[in-house]
Amino acid sequence: MDQARSTINKIFNGEPHSYTRFNLTQNMEGDNSQVEMKLSSDMEEEVGENGVADYSNRKSNGTPYVAQRFGRTPKNLCFMAATVFLIFIIGYLIGYLVHRKKDSAAGCIAPTVSVEGPIAHETGAAPLMDWDNVTDLLAQKLTTKQFESTFSQFTSNDHRAGSPADDHLANIVFKKFNEYGMKSWNDEHFVKVQDPPASGSNKVVFNGRTYHPKGFLSYSVNGTVTGAVVYAQYGDEADLNQLQDKNNLNIDLSGRVVLVKSGKISFAEKVANAARRNASAVLIFPGSTDGSFGRETQLFGHVHLGSGDPYTPGFPSFNHTQFPPVQSSGLPSIVAQTISINTANDILRQLQGPSSPTQWRDVLRLGGEKDVITVEVNNVLSEKRINNVFGVIKGFVDSDRYVIIGARRDAWGPGFAASTVGTSVLVELARSISHMVKNDGFKPRRSLVFASWSAGEYGNVGATEWLEGYLSSLSMKAFSYIDLDGVVTGQSNFKVAASPLLHTLIGSTIKGVSAINKDANLLSQVAGNWESSVLEPLKLDSAAYPFLAFSGIPSVSFRLTSDELGYQYFGTLLDTREKLNTVTQNSVAQLTRVAAQFAGHIALRLVHDHLLRMDLGRYEKIIRSRVAQINIKVKNVQRMQPQLLPKTLTVQWLISAYGSYGRASRSLTADIQNSDLEDIEMCRSINDRIMAVERNFLSPFVSPRESPFRHVLLGSGPHTLEGLYNHLNAMRNNDPNVDVDAFRDQFALATWTIQGCANSLAGDIWSLDNEI
Template sequence: MDQARSTITKIFNGEPHSYTRFNLTQNMEGDNSQVEMKLSSDMDEEVGGNGVGEHLNHNSNRKPFDANKLRRTPKNLCFMAAGTLLIFIIGYLIGFLVHRKKDVAPICAASVLSFDKVVVPETGAAPLMDWDNVKKLLAQKVSPAKFEPVFSEFSSTSHRAGSQGDEVLGNKVLTKFNEYGMKTWTDEHFVKVQDRPASGFNSFVFKNGTAQKLEGFLSYSATGTATGAVLYAYYGQESDFKILQDKSINMNGRVMLIRAGRISLAEKVANAAKMNASAVLIYPDPSSYLKEGNTPLFGHVHMGSGDPYTPGFPSFNHTQFPPVQSSGLPKILAQTIPTSMADGILKELGGDNVPNGWGLFSKLGGEGDIIKVDVGNVLTEKKISNVFGVIKGFVDPDRYVVIGAQRDAWGPGFAASTVGTSVLVELARSISDMVKNDGFKPRRSIVFVSWTAGEYGNVGATEWLEGYLSSLSLKAFAYINLDAVVTGQDRFKVAASPLMHSLIESTMREVNFRDSRSLYAQFARSNLEANVLQPLQMNDAAYPFVAFSGIPSLSFRFNSDRDHYSFFGTALDTQDNLNTAVARKVPELAEVATRFAGHMVLRLVHDHLLRFDLKKYNKIIKVQVAQINGKIMSVRRKQPQKLPEALTVQWLSSASASYGRASHDLMTDIQNSNLDDIEMCRIINDRIMAVERSFLSPYVSPSDNPFRHILLGSGAHTLKGLINHLDALRANNPDADADAFRNQFALATWTIQGCADSLAANIWSLDNEI
């Protein structure tokens, strides 16, 4: 303001014959300045005629100014125009000075950026790179020739979980992730695992013969000694035991001799325990295991995943819980024996004839075929470490896809762990390079993980899920498993959440195999469900992600027509044997596996919306609801006293219909939404992510039954569990409980309805027609 006054004073100092008075008062609102001006000059003499200089004489008797005496002569008009212009100029200068002072004063110099340094933030309004370009970039980064040195680097003859060899491999993976510029970390757990006796051997004695020492073992078996008559039970499936029951064979206290294959080792032991067996001996049959006769077999028999001595909660070192153990631990002895020893036993069995198709040996075993089994496995605590690296997203970095591979093995484990670890590292290198050098910007983050203790039942992965369940279930939207991705070349199999089936099909159509044919044309042959898709099994590393955590998950594998790799769980799982199984094309198949997994990952982090098909669950729910309805009617016909007439599937059917409407409404919302809006995409993606998580029964404790998914999990709370319970009621099984069934039936109904509600955008949009 002082500067303004000074400027104005200088302007008017040049006019000695005029008098000017300024009254500058700032408006209280700070908007404007008022200027009051009175001007007089020599022209008054001419205007007034007489009284020259009278206006300068302050003591004269001056008459009031007469406006009528002011004539509009050219000279007067010029002075008026000059005065008006002068007022405008002064007002402009004052306004400029005042506003400049307001703008500059509060700004710190350090926070001012020049225009050429302003960074325009990424809005995510459109895909950051054309999808075709993303595919081409990935294809350029991977090649079969790059896998041989990676195989060599990550091959190891001894890397059992918790061993020095396992730690060395983990450090190698960590080094690679750091080289690629990824943020890395490790996650340590202290888990209890069961190994064979530190001194001595497990053994058996058949018909008072010589004790046979056994090198192989089954972790988490019960320990002690059991004696009973041998009974051959084929593959130990429920259907196999049903055949034995139909023959009226007494199975109480028997020692079951069972082939490996078709189902997991844990399932075989669990099925035998239901028949009140005292022990189980499992051997690798030559029809499915091409092994030397004396090859030891390793595995675990925990009917679950993770550390069975911390069920439902993580095995961190600082965790303080009272002693507890998983209900999935067997209460009977379990032990593997070599093929040669099993053949020796089978040749001497008496009793009933074997059913048709059960093999070359003719007898099942009689009451006199006594065998004594001794298992002295030792429970030990081991420190294990999972290794992580992340490529952060540019739009939603707190939403991520997880991709992982097991690195431990009982022996060399080339197919079981080396190939998967190599694919993981190569995929991390390729995508990191795309981000660093090629301008690819994933919208969401990618977490790469090297798991350990997978051979003991996916212990490393499950303990991580248990440790961070509340966060992961909200932020991790998919898991892709790389374990044992190459075990053959004749077939391509995928086990996944139904939400991912459409993404699997589109990916198989985009990824070429041989002769420029796509994976879909080569293996699906126009029927993906029949020729490619398989259900997720409990021994699959992807299973706890979907059944325990509610994260859509996937495993895939190139395998042979035998559908089983002969050397899993043995010291014969070597690179040479895998090369023989796939005609020395391991690098080529690993490269295709890398591109398949890479396409899945990149699609999930590239698109505006997650590519999950919400309608896939409609069919599954409807089919199982129809089965339940049929079973209820059957029970009413056979055992009318078991179920009241009031029990109906009406409410379960209504809940199923609610899910169908909710999924349809969400698809409609997607079509009617502006997908260039970041916040809108995030809201829709969160609704999509809620689907799998909402199928976890909220009425089941994770520590009592960790696999809470009512469609893909296990237990009485699942729809399959309801079907099995109805079968038991129909057969008048003494273990069947009509009241327990009705309770689980009601809870399953509300779980499905809750999933439908979770798809709604707002509380006022809920489908309340049930």
């Protein structure tokens, strides 16, 4: 009877005009379960100006085939009626025979599926749980009580990368992933890191007094340097430019020992800025004005202007790789060392020389030629074995596409905010989502990979080495990375740094988390005008940065914080639960739950929907702004310095490449709006085009060894649009180091990188609009 009913339905319902290919995929247990499509309730159908489509409520439409095949004449109607009657009789007889056969076997085999009503249309896709149900389930699983328990399991006073304590924590993470029913594995690397001398110490000598700091900066140049000390506040570009301003202080930094305080930018950037101005050494002291910060507190960090093992740049640190000795271009060329607040104050009180700028109120004098200081660094380079730990929750439709959620596990000392909180969020998200899959019927379309990194304190070494080792495997498979490092450091501000493709998703997530979480008061405050108050640039020392700028994977990093300078206890032995309680007014667990919900909502949204929620229009705005700046600057240089840039150099090709990207992104938006969400192959094809955008902004014309952060919009180096703009500024200022030929090469290659991204975004080769 069922077969007859199915046959009749096929005749009257027919098939849609557009051929749709469906694959009936098995679920994770291997059975071909009945699939029911339940569309998300909160996603809108319209596509906004920013090019982001909301897809969940759309349904595929089909025109009845029989209405077009046959006319409505009496003869045809009689023929149809006779055909239907004949099929009904045949089906009835078949059904009768089958029914008798089933009755005879009923005593041996019980029916496995009981179906009442019409059979749901099978598409091969996983049942789409209503989004409100997904977020409610996650909120129920994540509790402050559970976080308190997890904190205690991962709290450790000393778990430096490669140490027995680090391995112990790795084993705990691995066992938990196994307990949750996840497939788990380890990834081992042998990396070179620099530690303080095992015997003796580094030292600083000033006015006859010798200081022996216990803190250190990994990857500093070893040696002894003597020079006149000069104070430079935070050591960023603006501070150093102010010292060198010929119309004001006019201080020559060549050979000077630059004394700066921590904050605003990374240690590596401070040292690199000083090295570019021919300084001989850098001393860094804590920039805290908080009385609770110990006057002898030591700072720990690294000064590699990059990420990963700097002695295997561009390739992984596996023990079986045999490359000739090589060093990262991001290693410093000068000596660098940290000192305590007391040591810094002793030096600052004795400085002579010019008065400090009025806005630098913490010192009186900047230092003169007679304020000579000696810095000696004797760090030890050694090889360490580190372990990254992974667990995966496999998707039910596109299991080979995945979002990665990662957290640093190691720390210089207790590292509670630096690593314990993030690792706890990682483990709790893994537990909660795996329980949702096993017990609550949640079936993610794509996979979630959870990663616990080691050697994060040395410059995201574990994460970067994994990227370098599996870059070809990750290409077009990993579509997003969510960084959990330092997510709770305060309670008065919320900051997010991310790929522009994720900005719209971030905005909706802020609103969604604040709406369902009574603890998310901070998110509620920023939900109205979140972009101006929340967004910040992605920093070089974030683990999300190599994912984005080296691997072309859209990434996000976020933090609940207190002030602009950030959490002052990072890189010290004071990063404890007690200190974090102080800055959060004893609400660490509650804030951690909010952070976990924010990360969880983004991850689940990306693995839940038919099509990836990524905003292609954001990059169009960024490219337009950068191209406009370069166009104005080129014309300015051609007018003021015609011997450098001839009139034949035109920006038209770059403008055309921008136009190609805009047309391609709008074309894809139209394809999304007209897509059939039940067509798995179509959704996969569209998602692949979206995933290719970030990756195709990586310049194929530069070496990942020499310029690892190849992203032409968000990377660093002369190949980026920002690098081109800076080069034009140097031309305008008659910089003697200007290389016009190098600029023209980079200008052409950046143009073709953007054009290549537009071509890939357009899809098939016959869809390209070749206007250049």
